[in-house]
Amino acid sequence: MLPALEVVELSRLQFGLTAMFHFLFVPLTLGLSWILVICESVYVMTGREVYKDMTRFWGKLFGINFAMGVTTGMTLEFQFGTNWAYYSHYVGDIFGVPLAIEGLMAFFLESTFVGLFFFGWNRLSKVQHLGVTFLVALGSNLSALWILIANGWMQNPVGAEFNYQTMRMELVSIAEVIFNPVAQAKFVHTLAAGYVAASMFVLGVSAWYLLKARDTGFALRSFAVAAGFGLASVCSVIVLGDESGYTTGEVQKVKLAAIEAEWETHPAPAAITAFGLPNQAEERTDYAVRIPYVLGLIATRSVDQPVIGIKALRREHEARIRSGMLAYEALVALRAGNPSEDMQRQFERHKADLGFGLLLKKYTPNVVDATPAQIKSAANDTIPRVAPLFWSFRVMVGLGILFLFIFATSFWFLARKNLAPQRWLLKLAVVAIPLPWVAIMAGWFVAEYGRQPWTISGVLPTFLSASAVDAGQVWFSLIGLMTMYVLLFAIEMYLMLKYIRLGPSSLHTGRYFRETGPETHSALVAQTSAS
Amino acid sequence: MLDYETLKLIWWALIVLLMLGFALTGGWDLGVATLLPWMGRTDDERRVVINTIGPTWEGNQTWLITFGAALFAAWPLVYAAAFSVLYVALIFTLFALFLRPVGFDYRSKLPDPRWRGAWDWGLFVGGMFPALVFGVAIGNLFLGLPFRYDDTLRVSYHGGFLGLFSGFTVLTGVLAVAMLALHGAAFLYLRSDARVAERARRAIVIAGGITAALFTLLGVWVQSLQGFGIASIADVNGVVTPLQKEVVRGAGLWLANYRALPQLWFVPVAGMLLPLLAGFAAWLRWRWAALAATSGSVIAIIVTAGIALFPFVLPSSIDPVSSLTAWDAVSSQKTLTLMLAVVAIFVPLIALYTSWVYRVMRGTVTVEQIQRETHTSY
Numbered sequence: 001m002l003p004a005l006e007v008v009e010l011s012r013l014q015f016g017l018t019a020m021f022h023f024l025f026v027p028l029t030l031g032l033s034w035i036l037v038i039c040e041s042v043y044v045m046t047g048r049e050v051y052k053d054m055t056r057f058w059g060k061l062f063g064i065n066f067a068m069g070v071t072t073g074m075t076l077e078f079q080f081g082t083n084w085a086y087y088s089h090y091v092g093d094i095f096g097v098p099l100a101i102e103g104l105m106a107f108f109l110e111s112t113f114v115g116l117f118f119f120g121w122n123r124l125s126k127v128q129h130l131g132v133t134f135l136v137a138l139g140s141n142l143s144a145l146w147i148l149i150a151n152g153w154m155q156n157p158v159g160a161e162f163n164y165q166t167m168r169m170e171l172v173s174i175a176e177v178i179f180n181p182v183a184q185a186k187f188v189h190t191l192a193a194g195y196v197a198a199s200m201f202v203l204g205v206s207a208w209y210l211l212k213a214r215d216t217g218f219a220l221r222s223f224a225v226a227a228g229f230g231l232a233s234v235c236s237v238i239v240l241g242d243e244s245g246y247t248t249g250e251v252q253k254v255k256l257a258a259i260e261a262e263w264e265t266h267p268a269p270a271a272i273t274a275f276g277l278p279n280q281a282e283e284r285t286d287y288a289v290r291i292p293y294v295l296g297l298i299a300t301r302s303v304d305q306p307v308i309g310i311k312a313l314r315r316e317h318e319a320r321i322r323s324g325m326l327a328y329e330a331l332v333a334l335r336a337g338n339p340s341e342d343m344q345r346q347f348e349r350h351k352a353d354l355g356f357g358l359l360l361k362k363y364t365p366n367v368v369d370a371t372p373a374q375i376k377s378a379a380n381d382t383i384p385r386v387a388p389l390f391w392s393f394r395v396m397v398g399l400g401i402l403f404l405f406i407f408a409t410s411f412w413f414l415a416r417k418n419l420a421p422q423r424w425l426l427k428l429a430v431v432a433i434p435l436p437w438v439a440i441m442a443g444w445f446v447a448e449y450g451r452q453p454w455t456i457s458g459v460l461p462t463f464l465s466a467s468a469v470d471a472g473q474v475w476f477s478l479i480g481l482m483t484m485y486v487l488l489f490a491i492e493m494y495l496m497l498k499y500i501r502l503g504p505s506s507l508h509t510g511r512y513f514r515e516t517g518p519e520t521h522s523a524l525v526a527q528t529s530a531s
Numbered sequence: 532m533l534d535y536e537t538l539k540l541i542w543w544a545l546i547v548l549l550m551l552g553f554a555l556t557g558g559w560d561l562g563v564a565t566l567l568p569w570m571g572r573t574d575d576e577r578r579v580v581i582n583t584i585g586p587t588w589e590g591n592q593t594w595l596i597t598f599g600a601a602l603f604a605a606w607p608l609v610y611a612a613a614f615s616v617l618y619v620a621l622i623f624t625l626f627a628l629f630l631r632p633v634g635f636d637y638r639s640k641l642p643d644p645r646w647r648g649a650w651d652w653g654l655f656v657g658g659m660f661p662a663l664v665f666g667v668a669i670g671n672l673f674l675g676l677p678f679r680y681d682d683t684l685r686v687s688y689h690g691g692f693l694g695l696f697s698g699f700t701v702l703t704g705v706l707a708v709a710m711l712a713l714h715g716a717a718f719l720y721l722r723s724d725a726r727v728a729e730r731a732r733r734a735i736v737i738a739g740g741i742t743a744a745l746f747t748l749l750g751v752w753v754q755s756l757q758g759f760g761i762a763s764i765a766d767v768n769g770v771v772t773p774l775q776k777e778v779v780r781g782a783g784l785w786l787a788n789y790r791a792l793p794q795l796w797f798v799p800v801a802g803m804l805l806p807l808l809a810g811f812a813a814w815l816r817w818r819w820a821a822l823a824a825t826s827g828s829v830i831a832i833i834v835t836a837g838i839a840l841f842p843f844v845l846p847s848s849i850d851p852v853s854s855l856t857a858w859d860a861v862s863s864q865k866t867l868t869l870m871l872a873v874v875a876i877f878v879p880l881i882a883l884y885t886s887w888v889y890r891v892m893r894g895t896v897t898v899e900q901i902q903r904e905t906h907t908s909y
Contacts, residue, residue, distance in 0.1 A: 067636040069631050070589070077599050078625055081614020086685050088614075092607025093862045099606040100870060103597035104877035112590030114890055115594075118907070119586040125889050164864070165770050168607075169686045172633055250643070278839040335682065364736040467615035468687040484629055491633070508906045 002361070003086075005464040011083040011466045012472040014481065015449070018075045020441055021485050025069035027440055030144055030191060031198025031233070032062045032138035036117075039089075040133050044126045053511070054222055055133070056121075061496065063118060068492050074256055075481065087455050087465035093170045094160045094177060095150055102146035108395040110139025122256040144194070145187050152183025155251055155447070157456050162351055164334050169459060185240070192237040193443065196403055197436035199230025201412060204433035205500055207426040210419075214513040218504050224414055229347060230426065231407040240398050251457035254382065257310045260284040260295055265309040269427045270295040275394075278386040283311065307354060311382055317356065322457075324357025326350045328367040332471070355459040362463055368497035381453045389450050399439040406432055435511040536768040536858075538867040542605050543844075543857040547837050547875055549601050552878075554711070554829050556885075560588040562715015564631075564658025565708060567651060568731050570719060578639065578901045578908060583722040585635055585909040590885055592631070600775035604870050608773065611843050612686045616845075617668060617908060618680050619692040619763045624664045639909050658715075659708055665709025669836055670700030673756055673785060675848030680773055689849055696760035698750060706745040710832055713738035713806060719823040721818045724895045732813045735821055739810030739828075747803050747831055753839065758784025759846045759854060771859040778851035785839045795838055802831035835901040 029480070036055050043051035077099070081089050086095075091366035113135045135447040153160075159176030160169045171177070203226035209219035257260075261278040262270070263285065276288035279363055327456060330347035331342070331354065359381060362365045363374040368478055406429060413419040419426075505512040533541070563570075563584050570576030602610040614621060629651035635848035638650035674697065679688035723731060758781045764776035789795050809824035840846075845855040861867060901908050 026903060042547075063636055064640075069633040072630040072776075074596065074628055077596060078614060078621055081599075081610050082618050082621055085611040089684060092603050093608060093866050096600065096602075096604030096607055096862070097608070097866060097870065100597065100600040101873055103600040103871060104881070105594065107596060108590065108593045108877070108881050109884075111593045112587075112885055112888055115589055115893060120891060163770075166772055166863075171866045171869070174869055194734065220677035227662055227691065265536055267594050361817060392737035442558070467618070468616050468685060468793035476619065479623060480626060484626055488633055492635065495637060499640075506906075514842070 001366075003466065003468050004471060005463065007469060007472040007474055008477070010462050010471060010478055012462065013081055014083065014474065016162070017478075018072065018079065018485075019448075020444065022069070022072040022076055023071060023440065023444060024437060024489075025065050026144070026162060027194035027197035028201060029062070029069050029140050029198070030194030031229075032058060032065070032201070032428060033140050034132075035198055035202055035229060036062060036133050036227065037130070037137050037409050038229065039222075040130050044130050049509075049511075050221060051219055053504050053507055053509060054067075054218065054225075055509050056507055057218075058222070059117065059500055063114075064492060064499065066114065068488065071488065072485070082477070083467055084465050085467035087460065090168045090460050090465070091117075091160075091456055092155075093103040093168060094157075095153060097171065097174065098146045098150040098153070098177070102150075104148060106139050106142035108139070110136055110143060110159060112138065113163045120390055140189075141191060144191055148187045149178055149183045150182065150299045152180045152186050153455075154456050155179055155451060156180055156182040162354060162459075164331055164347065164351075167335075169456070175210055182267050188240045189237060189443075192233045192240065193440050195233035195435070196237055197232060197440060199226045199233060199407070200403065200429070200436045202226035204429045204431075207429035208500075209503060211423065211426050211430070215503055215505075218512065220419070223410070223419070227407055227410040227414055231402070231411050234400065234403045234407050238404060250462070251451050251454055253308055254310070254313055254384065255446065256264055257308060257313060257388065257448060258322065258384055258386045258450060260307070261288070261386055261390050262309045262506075263311055265312045267306060270307040277389045281387055286437075303491045310386070314379050314383055317382045318375060320353045320356040321359060321375050321378050323350045323354065323370075325354035325360065325368050325370060326357075327354040328357040328360075332368075341383075355454070355456070355461070358464060359453065359461050361461070384450055384452055389446055392445045394443040396439045396446070399435050400444075402432070403436065405437075447484075457500055478514060532864075532868055533871075534708075535770075535864045535867075538864060538871065541871060542861060543837075543841065544614050545871070546601065547592065547604065547834065548878075549598040551830055551833060553591070553598055554833055554835055555714070555826055557588075557592035557594055557765070558640065558662075558711045558714045558829060559718040560584045560591055560631075560715070561658040561662045562711040562713065563711050563719050564654045564715075565662065566715055566731075566734055567655050567658070569734070570727055571740060572726075573752050574644065574647060575728055575898045575901050576646075579898055580898050581638070581654070581909050582896045583704055583719055587885075587888060588631070589680060590637060590888065595852045601870070601874070603869060605862050606754055606844065606855075606860050607862060608686075609855050611854060612678060612845055613668075616688045617685065618671070618677050618688075618697070620664050620668065623848075624661050624762035626832055627657050627664075630654065635909055642673075654813060662708045663704045666704035667695055671814065672705030672836075672840055672843070672846060673703075673753060673758075674699065674808060674848040675759065675851070675854070677849045678847050679850035679853040684772065686853075696721065699749070700758070702745060702749055702752075706742065706749060706832075709738050709741040709745060710806075710829060713742050713830050714825040717809060717813070717818075717822040720813065721822055722796075722895055724897050726894075732816070734826070737815035739806040739808075739825075740909045742804055742806040742828065742832075746799075748836075750799060750803075754783050757782060758787070759851060760787060761842065761856070762785045764856075765857060766779070767858040773853055773855055774839040774858050775859065776856075777851065778854055780851060787884055788838050788841055794839050798831050798838060799835040801827060802835050805831055814823050 038058055039051050039054040039058065040485050043055060044050070065424045068271050113132045116124070116132045117136055120132055124132065157169070158180050159171065159173035162168070163170045202222055206219040206223035206226060209215050210223065261276060262272050263283045271290040271292040273285060273286050276285040326346055327350035330343045330350065333343045334347060357367055360370045360374060361380040362381070363377060364370050409417070409425055410429065413422050413425065453461050453463070455462050499506050503513060505514045509514070550874070563580060565575060571580045599610070634654040634657055635649045638647055638654070676723055678686055678688045680686055713735060716731045716738055720728055720731035720735060760779045760781065762779045763776040765771045805824050805828040809821050809828060810822055812820035842857040843854055844857060844860055847853040
């Protein structure tokens, strides 16, 4: 019995919302942990207390954010089993591996040492504590590596093979899974994006202190760390965009074509559509502004390979669906205990297309009796709606360029020791705080919405992946999760803003704004800005 | 490369090991949080209680996360079936678990007593409720869960949330809460002083008695349950899928392993005696002995259940053939081998650095210390 369509759609909505919610907190954890390492390293090397205070203050905000990251992360691990049971059965043999390694290698490291980061200041030597901070950062970043290996495999399922006896995909080569080019590109890109988000956070909050002329010594140093780290990160985000991962894997090719609204295959080197209005009904892009050569260079890193267009991809998919029908026919015979040589050969020849055959289950339970019209519909299902992908991608890229501008100018004026008069830049940095999150959400939307109609590209359609639970149960979890999340998020934001307003005075060292009298305060400002 | 049958057996032991990892360390935190309303009368005292587990609870909870992920990788059929069959119960558990990371970190960030009181409730629920659900879930394994597989190995569930609760399963749930409260109390007794420690000491005696009594009662009850047994199964050294076996049911079958290997009775006997011994040690004020005895209790009680069920992992009440066992719910030989290597490298490493962290954070947490470090403590 297949899960009801309502269950599939609700489960998709729930997974999308909870994953995006989780990813509100992850980027800050990834990047802020390194900013803590940088600040603390300077403290250990120079012995200047202000760097310890920076580590502890940004560490407090790190902690508030980290708690929500852990909270929302648990949901995702539960959800594969609760809502996507058939998926878990079908690919657990491969997909479960990076998740389990993530727990053992990375998450344990991060969460065992994070307690020591907060409570170990008086129990550890300076160097030992720095080591602990480093291990927290290493753990959180390694954690991202294994999660993205798992996610990369959903986009480009290499190193695995279908076993008809167990009715699932099984591991053939762990090396292929780990060194999956899609996963590696995603890892670098996602990590650097997290660093950008954290840098923008520290930059913006520090800019706000500078605008208010409070704790300027503290704020200026934080601003400098964020500007440097942010500039390096935003460069790698842009240069190492994950487009390089878009040429291998079926779904990746489709995404690339959709992002660029490439309806037809153009001869190499392809031009990029900088702007235009994708028109899905007539399958063309209105008012397209095209820049020659660029797309070919970005996507294929060459001038002689074409970027395949949507119409050609759909024709390819139709052929693969027909081949998948033969695979399915052989599978049914093999499972019924008829392993005749003919059937085995037929299965071996066509099993790479089994997933495409499964797409027909939406139209006819027997698959093999699909009409040409049904095959056409299934082929159409493999092409996502172009406009949302086209626009999300451009939002992401546009914001990336804005971040480059902010970090570069910040760095420039810092280097010229002329930051304070640039109030426009400080204001811009404050306003830009939420924007990296917008860019990150847009990026994930492209990656995951663009993966439809598959959970595992070319292998398992989404509508087959869900658990056979009642819609009522999913309504219950969806409403419950969202209620809890909104409530907890409101509390988190309240605390975050409260502690940002308190600033380093929340450390109760007696050295900061509100703790010092007006005279000592301005004396301190004069002293720190002079140094 | 190890043969498939040996690997399957090793993985049964590893899953039990990971579960013990969580019960022994995360069990402290669940137990201490369950006892929180009784152990601390003032805000400072409650902060003492929370700070005994504050620096280490996060790493301990990772045993649970890793247990789930290891199920996914090594026993994907169990992961898929258990999580979807127990859908509502697990979502409720998730809500309770949500209250922990934020409860620990946010509680002391504001001085308002209503704010702190609310988080105290959150921490209590976040400790007690998951323990209860885990206990009820294990109780249900002895009764079987109403699920079956179709010919594409898609699992479907034919029961409701309330069907999980019966006399037997409610008692296993209460046993889990009592057992972890016992274990948590022993940890708190070791790491606190003065009034808090005295209350923890009393809690060990009380929870020890309840745990031993419930465990004995359930041991008697289990004999009259309709147990499961394997009548025949395909070659377990090869690829086996559920549905390729014959399953029989009968009263007393859950004790078949004990009858076959009488030395194993040692384990449940330890499960009955050690909680009482923990109470005795607490009465004598032997803090470390009490903790050793509660750790032994947790191990003995969980392993008792594991042995009784073996090789069953997730029995089906409506279609016994669909039951999942250590033989037919596993990953491919390649994945099991790979994951064995990963576990063999990382679990000792984790044990090593976790014990270093505990060493750094050793000593008792006192009210004076909380007052002195009021801005940095939880």
